[in-house]
Amino acid sequence: MIRSPLFLRLFSAILITLGLFSAAAYVLSVPFIEEKAYEIERDASRTILDNVFELVGRIRGGLEEQRAGTVESYKTRLRDVLDLAVGYIEHVQARADRGEIGAEEARREAMEGLRAFRYGNGDYVWAIGYDSVILSHPSPDYQGRKADDLRDNLGRHILPTIVATARRQGEGFQTYPWWRPNGDERAPKLSFFKDLPRLGLIVGTGAYLADVDAEVERRKAEAIEDLRQALRKLRIARTGYLYIFDSANRMIIHPNANIEGTAFGDRPNPATGRSIAEDLKVAAAKGEPLTYLWDKPDDPGNYAYEKISWVRHFEGFDWYIASSVYVEELRRSSVVLGNRILAIGMALMAAGSLLGYIAVGRLVGPLRRLADTAVQVRAGDLDAQSGIRRGDEIGLLASAFDGMVRQLRDTVATLDSRVRDRTAALAEAETRQRVILDAIPACIAGLDRDGRLTFANLRWGELVGRDKADVIGRDLAAVVGRRAMAVLRPQIDRCLAGEAATFEYTFPRGGRSLVTKTTLIPHRGEGRGEDGVVTGLFVLTLDITDEKQTERQLVEAQRLKAVGQLSGGLAHDFNNLLSIIIGNLSAARERYAGVEGLDAYLEPAQRAGRRGADITARLLAFSRQQPLKPQPIELCGLLRDMAVLLRRSFPSSIAIGVPEEGRECWTIADQTQLENALVNLAINARDAMPDGGRLEVSVAVRKVEEGLSFDGPAFDEPVRPDDYLEIRVTDTGTGFTPEALARAVEPFFTTKALGSGLGLSMVYGFVKQSCGYLRIDSGPGGRHGRGTAVTLLLPRAEPVARLPEDDPVAAEPQGGGSGGWSGQLALVAEDNDDVRQVMRQQLVDLGFSVVEAASGDEAAELVEQIDGLSLLVSDIVMPGLSGVELARRARLLRPAMRVVLVSGFAVEYGDVPADAVILRKPWDKRDLVAAIGHAAEPAPA
Incomplete structure (x- = not known):
C-alpha cells in the first residue's frame, strides 16, 4: 500500500469525520429517539382505545338503524292490514248501497267481521266512533265502551286524540300505552288509523313496540359478547389491556372474567387516595391520561408500580372505555432501542475506519489513469480506453466508462433505427386497444375538464345515435342535448371535484325507454405540476333495461302474492260463517215450511248466502287455495x-x-x-x-x-x-x-x-x-x-285417448231417499261449535245417529272406542290430528267406513285417501247428500 500524503490526508479525515459524526449522532438522536419511542408506545394505547371507541359507536349506530328499519317495517305492515280491513268495510257498505242488506245490518256485519279478524302475533283491528265509543274490539271489556277516560303517560286522552288527528289529517300514526292481551300491564303500542267520514268512524290497528325493543336488546347483547371476546385477546405492549365500566362503576368487560359484573368504585388510587373509578372519569372528561400506582401479577399487593391509562366516555351506552399499561413496559423498548443504536454506531465506526483505510489505498493509484483517459475522451477520441481491470468500484467505474465510450459509438449509429421500430409498435398497440374497446359490451368514453369528448368506443356512439368518429373533440352538451345535460352536469361536477359518481338515467330510444347505469371515474394528471389534479374523467355506461323490468315484475308478483294470502285467510273464515248461515236457513225453511210468509224472508237470505259463497270461492281462486283436479x-x-x-x-x-x-x-x-x-x-x-x-x-x-x-x-x-x-x-x-x-x-x-x-x-x-x-x-x-x-x-299436454263416458253416479243412498241411512251411526269432527251443530242437525234429518268430536285427537279416540260407525264427516283443519290424518287412521281401524272431508280451501295437509270425498264449505243439505252418496264403500278384504 502506497503511503502518499494524499492517502494520509484522506484516511485521517475519514477517522475524524467518523468519530465526530458518531458522537454527534449519539448525543443528538439517542435521547430524542428514546423519548419518541416512549411517546409512540404511549400513544399506541390511545390509538387502540380510539379504535375500540369507534367500534362501539358503530355498534350503537347499527342498533339504532336496525330499530328504525324494524319500526318502518311494522308501519308498512300496519298500512297493508288496515287497507284490507277498510276494503272489507267498503265491500259490506257497497252491499248496503245496492239494497242487498240494510244500513244497520251492514254496520253490524262490518263490526263483527273486524272483531273476528286476526293476524300476526294475535294483533287485531278496532273501530271507534267520533264520540270515542269503541264500536269493534276483540275484547268484551272494551266492546261498546266509551273510553274517553283512557290516558297516556303524559295525561293526554288516547282515543279523543286519535279521533281529532284522524278527522284533521284523514289518517296517521300514534304511539301510546295500552294493555297487553293478558291485561296485567300497559306497554307502548304503535297504531295506524284512518277516518271513514262516510260511516262516521275511525278504523285502526297496531303492534307493541316491545317486540322491536326486545330484538334490538338481543342484538346488543350479542354485539357486547363479540366485543368482550375481542378485547380479551387484545394486548398493549406485553401485558397491557383494555376494559370497560359504566357510570355506576360496574365492570362491563375485563380480561379477568372474575372482575366482570363487580363494582370497583371503592378501590382507592394509591397515588391520590381517591376512588380509582372517579379519577378515571375525571381523566375522561379532561381528555388526558391518568397515571397511578398499581401492583403486578408477580408482586400482588405491592401498589408501587406506575401505570398509565387513557379513558374515553361513550355517552350512547354511558360506558367508560379505558386502556391500562405499565410505564416501565412503555420505556423498556426505548431503552433497548437506545442501547442498540449505540452498539450499531460503535460497530459502524470501526468498520468505517477499516474500509476507509482500504478504500483510500485502492483509490489513489488508478484515479490518475482514469482522469487521463477522461481528458482524451473529452478531446473527442472515442477510441481511448483506461485499461483498468479491477473487481472493486473503481474497476467497475473504469469498465463502465470504457463500455460507455464504446456504446456511445454504437448508439449514434443505431438511434434512428430504434426510434422508427418503437413508433411502429406504439401504432400497433393503439390499433389493438381500439378494437378491444369497440368489442366490449359497454359504452365507454372520455371527457376533459372542459366537457369535450377525448375518445369514445363504438357502443357509446350507438347510445347517443352518432358515429364515434363524429363525437371526438365535440362538447358533450352538443352531443346528448340540453335535457340530458341538465341531469349529467351535477354528476360531472362531482367527478371533476375528485369523487367517483354512479347514477341511473333513462334515454328515449325508438318509442321505448332505455335505462342505463353510468359510472364517472376521475382521471388525475401526472407530470408538469399536475400530479393529483383531476384533468378529465372516464365514462362507463351499461344498459340495465332488462334488469329493471325484471325487478318491477318480481315486486308486483310479491305484492299480489301477499294480497292473495290475506284474501285466502279471510275467505276461509267466511266459509265457516256461511256454512252456519246457509245450514241454519235450510233447516229453518224445512222445519217451518208451513209458516205463511216466512219463506219470503228466508229465500232471499239463502240466496245472499250462496252469493257470499261464490265470492269466497273467487277469493280462494285468487289466493290459489281452491281445490283443483288437473x-x-x-x-x-x-x-x-x-x-x-x-x-x-x-x-x-x-x-x-x-x-x-x-x-x-x-x-x-x-x-x-x-x-x-x-x-x-x-x-x-x-x-x-x-x-x-x-x-x-x-x-x-x-x-x-x-x-x-x-x-x-x-x-x-x-x-x-x-x-x-x-x-x-x-x-x-x-x-x-x-x-x-x-x-x-x-x-x-x-x-x-x-x-x-x-x-x-x-x-x-x-x-x-x-x-x-x-x-x-x-x-x-x-x-x-x-x-x-x-x-x-x-x-301443454300430449294428446290422450278419449275414454267412454260413464253413467253418472247416483247421489242418493242405496234404497232411495235419505231413509236408506236410518239407524246408521255417524261421527262428526269439527272444531267450530256452530258449524258442528249445523252438520249434526242435517245428518239427524237424514236418519243418522250422530256422535260429535271437537278435535282430531278426540275423534280418533271415539273411532277406537265405538263400534258400528258407518260414516266419518271431518273438517280438514283442526287442532291436533288433521282431517286427512284422522281419515287415514279411521280407515285402518274401520275399513268399511265411508269418509267425507270438509274444507274451505285447497287440501295441503298430506295425501287424501283415494276413496274420500271432499265437501266444499259452505254447503247445503243437497251437497251433503251427494257427498255421502259418492263416498265409496270399499269391498271387504
Missing part, C-alpha cells in the same frame, strides 16, 4: 262447445271467433275452473262492447326457450322455459285505462257500476295455481279502438 283437456273442442252457449246469451251485434273444426290442442288444467276463467273473460269482453264488436279466442302452441322475449307487455313474471299452450282472448271493446290496467287483477277492484271485482282476480289465481302465466295488453278504445287482449300460458 287433467289433460282438448281445448279447441272445449272452446267450440262453449261458443255455442255464448252465442245464445250474447247480443247478435257481437261476433265470436273460435278455433276451426278438426284442430286439437291439449293442456293440463282443472276443466271446471278453466271453463269458469274463459267465461269470465268472455263476459268482461261482452260488457266492454256495448255497441257490438268481435270476441276472438285463439289457441297456439308456444315453446319458450332461455332468453325468449314476447312482443307487447311482459307476463306477470318471467316465463320458465317449457312447452306451453297459449290462449289469447281479444275484443274490440273500450279497453282499460293505464290506472285500471295496473290494478286489473286486484280483488274487489272493478270499473263496472255493478260487480264484485273478483272476475279477473279469480282468473289470475287459477292461472298461477295451474303453473301458468298471464298478461293483459289493453288501451282505451271504442268501436274502432284498440280493445283488450288477455293472454294465458298453460302447461
Whole structure:
C-alpha cells in the first residue's frame, strides 16, 4: 500500500469525520429517539382505545338503524292490514248501497267481521266512533265502551286524540300505552288509523313496540359478547389491556372474567387516595391520561408500580372505555432501542475506519489513469480506453466508462433505427386497444375538464345515435342535448371535484325507454405540476333495461302474492260463517215450511248466502287455495262447445271467433275452473262492447326457450322455459285505462257500476295455481279502438285417448231417499261449535245417529272406542290430528267406513285417501247428500 500524503490526508479525515459524526449522532438522536419511542408506545394505547371507541359507536349506530328499519317495517305492515280491513268495510257498505242488506245490518256485519279478524302475533283491528265509543274490539271489556277516560303517560286522552288527528289529517300514526292481551300491564303500542267520514268512524290497528325493543336488546347483547371476546385477546405492549365500566362503576368487560359484573368504585388510587373509578372519569372528561400506582401479577399487593391509562366516555351506552399499561413496559423498548443504536454506531465506526483505510489505498493509484483517459475522451477520441481491470468500484467505474465510450459509438449509429421500430409498435398497440374497446359490451368514453369528448368506443356512439368518429373533440352538451345535460352536469361536477359518481338515467330510444347505469371515474394528471389534479374523467355506461323490468315484475308478483294470502285467510273464515248461515236457513225453511210468509224472508237470505259463497270461492281462486283436479283437456273442442252457449246469451251485434273444426290442442288444467276463467273473460269482453264488436279466442302452441322475449307487455313474471299452450282472448271493446290496467287483477277492484271485482282476480289465481302465466295488453278504445287482449300460458299436454263416458253416479243412498241411512251411526269432527251443530242437525234429518268430536285427537279416540260407525264427516283443519290424518287412521281401524272431508280451501295437509270425498264449505243439505252418496264403500278384504 502506497503511503502518499494524499492517502494520509484522506484516511485521517475519514477517522475524524467518523468519530465526530458518531458522537454527534449519539448525543443528538439517542435521547430524542428514546423519548419518541416512549411517546409512540404511549400513544399506541390511545390509538387502540380510539379504535375500540369507534367500534362501539358503530355498534350503537347499527342498533339504532336496525330499530328504525324494524319500526318502518311494522308501519308498512300496519298500512297493508288496515287497507284490507277498510276494503272489507267498503265491500259490506257497497252491499248496503245496492239494497242487498240494510244500513244497520251492514254496520253490524262490518263490526263483527273486524272483531273476528286476526293476524300476526294475535294483533287485531278496532273501530271507534267520533264520540270515542269503541264500536269493534276483540275484547268484551272494551266492546261498546266509551273510553274517553283512557290516558297516556303524559295525561293526554288516547282515543279523543286519535279521533281529532284522524278527522284533521284523514289518517296517521300514534304511539301510546295500552294493555297487553293478558291485561296485567300497559306497554307502548304503535297504531295506524284512518277516518271513514262516510260511516262516521275511525278504523285502526297496531303492534307493541316491545317486540322491536326486545330484538334490538338481543342484538346488543350479542354485539357486547363479540366485543368482550375481542378485547380479551387484545394486548398493549406485553401485558397491557383494555376494559370497560359504566357510570355506576360496574365492570362491563375485563380480561379477568372474575372482575366482570363487580363494582370497583371503592378501590382507592394509591397515588391520590381517591376512588380509582372517579379519577378515571375525571381523566375522561379532561381528555388526558391518568397515571397511578398499581401492583403486578408477580408482586400482588405491592401498589408501587406506575401505570398509565387513557379513558374515553361513550355517552350512547354511558360506558367508560379505558386502556391500562405499565410505564416501565412503555420505556423498556426505548431503552433497548437506545442501547442498540449505540452498539450499531460503535460497530459502524470501526468498520468505517477499516474500509476507509482500504478504500483510500485502492483509490489513489488508478484515479490518475482514469482522469487521463477522461481528458482524451473529452478531446473527442472515442477510441481511448483506461485499461483498468479491477473487481472493486473503481474497476467497475473504469469498465463502465470504457463500455460507455464504446456504446456511445454504437448508439449514434443505431438511434434512428430504434426510434422508427418503437413508433411502429406504439401504432400497433393503439390499433389493438381500439378494437378491444369497440368489442366490449359497454359504452365507454372520455371527457376533459372542459366537457369535450377525448375518445369514445363504438357502443357509446350507438347510445347517443352518432358515429364515434363524429363525437371526438365535440362538447358533450352538443352531443346528448340540453335535457340530458341538465341531469349529467351535477354528476360531472362531482367527478371533476375528485369523487367517483354512479347514477341511473333513462334515454328515449325508438318509442321505448332505455335505462342505463353510468359510472364517472376521475382521471388525475401526472407530470408538469399536475400530479393529483383531476384533468378529465372516464365514462362507463351499461344498459340495465332488462334488469329493471325484471325487478318491477318480481315486486308486483310479491305484492299480489301477499294480497292473495290475506284474501285466502279471510275467505276461509267466511266459509265457516256461511256454512252456519246457509245450514241454519235450510233447516229453518224445512222445519217451518208451513209458516205463511216466512219463506219470503228466508229465500232471499239463502240466496245472499250462496252469493257470499261464490265470492269466497273467487277469493280462494285468487289466493290459489281452491281445490283443483288437473287433467289433460282438448281445448279447441272445449272452446267450440262453449261458443255455442255464448252465442245464445250474447247480443247478435257481437261476433265470436273460435278455433276451426278438426284442430286439437291439449293442456293440463282443472276443466271446471278453466271453463269458469274463459267465461269470465268472455263476459268482461261482452260488457266492454256495448255497441257490438268481435270476441276472438285463439289457441297456439308456444315453446319458450332461455332468453325468449314476447312482443307487447311482459307476463306477470318471467316465463320458465317449457312447452306451453297459449290462449289469447281479444275484443274490440273500450279497453282499460293505464290506472285500471295496473290494478286489473286486484280483488274487489272493478270499473263496472255493478260487480264484485273478483272476475279477473279469480282468473289470475287459477292461472298461477295451474303453473301458468298471464298478461293483459289493453288501451282505451271504442268501436274502432284498440280493445283488450288477455293472454294465458298453460302447461301443454300430449294428446290422450278419449275414454267412454260413464253413467253418472247416483247421489242418493242405496234404497232411495235419505231413509236408506236410518239407524246408521255417524261421527262428526269439527272444531267450530256452530258449524258442528249445523252438520249434526242435517245428518239427524237424514236418519243418522250422530256422535260429535271437537278435535282430531278426540275423534280418533271415539273411532277406537265405538263400534258400528258407518260414516266419518271431518273438517280438514283442526287442532291436533288433521282431517286427512284422522281419515287415514279411521280407515285402518274401520275399513268399511265411508269418509267425507270438509274444507274451505285447497287440501295441503298430506295425501287424501283415494276413496274420500271432499265437501266444499259452505254447503247445503243437497251437497251433503251427494257427498255421502259418492263416498265409496270399499269391498271387504
